[in-house]
Amino acid sequence: DTEVTQTPKHLVMGMTNKKSLKCEQHMGHRAMYWYKQKAKKPPELMFVYSYEKLSINESVPSRFSPECPNSSLLNLHLHALQPEDSALYLCASSQVQRVEKLFFGSGTQLSVL
Amino acid sequence: KNEVEQSPQNLTAQEGEFITINCSYSVGISALHWLQQHPGGGIVSLFMLSSGKKKHGRLIATINIQEKHSSLHITASHPRDSAVYICAVKVGETSGSRLTFGEGTQLTVNP
Secondary structure (H helix, E strand, C coil): CCCEEEECCEEEECCCCEEEEEEEECCCCCEEEEEEECCCCCCEEEEEEECCEEEEECCCCCCEEEEEEECCEEEEEEECCCHHHCEEEEEEEECCCCCCCCEECCCEEEEEC | CCCEEEECCEEEEECCCCEEEEEEECCCCCEEEEEEECCCCCEEEEEEECCEEEEECCEEEEEECCCCEEEEEECCCCHHHCEEEEEEEECCCCCCCCEEECCCEEEEEEC
8 A cells, every 4th residue: 555645635614614634644654744735836844743753843833733643644733724824735654764755645625715 | 046946847748759857956965856746736756866867667867966956857758747747855864854845847748
């Protein structure tokens, strides 16, 4: 199984809603990542988890709250988002050391109204 | 100036043509990735290079560490190769992979 599965594929939410994005992989990868991608722009790193511990937070606003409950799952909790947070949110995973390849999910297209 | 620069930004080719996409970077790196993104979002990792050359099917990637330059070549291009190709570099040897991305090259291959 070489897949990173993200749900939901599409999400529309209001600025007062609370929602969560989910990411799952069963490749035994112990590094997992959240990226944000605006249209026609490259992905921007948000968070990195290494061995289920948050190792990188790229100064992301607190309305985005990541969680790694176990080595296969990564969540991104969303609360009080702004319309400018509308984007494609991509999850990825890899080995922690000697990274040969990143495996990406197909993303969640988020629209904040 | 971006740390990672790709050229061209857009590329249109006819089916069967040989294609080259270039990536230059201005920092010392430990690895360089070539990624492919199709419309709809999915990103596929094509290659990770730290030196030399790698080949997979019709794709060839090369890197020159001294010149801080990498190229991605596609031989016998096909319409299904149409996608955005992104170069990304890893700086340092931190665990996990903090990548700096280029802006991408939009490739369109016409039948």
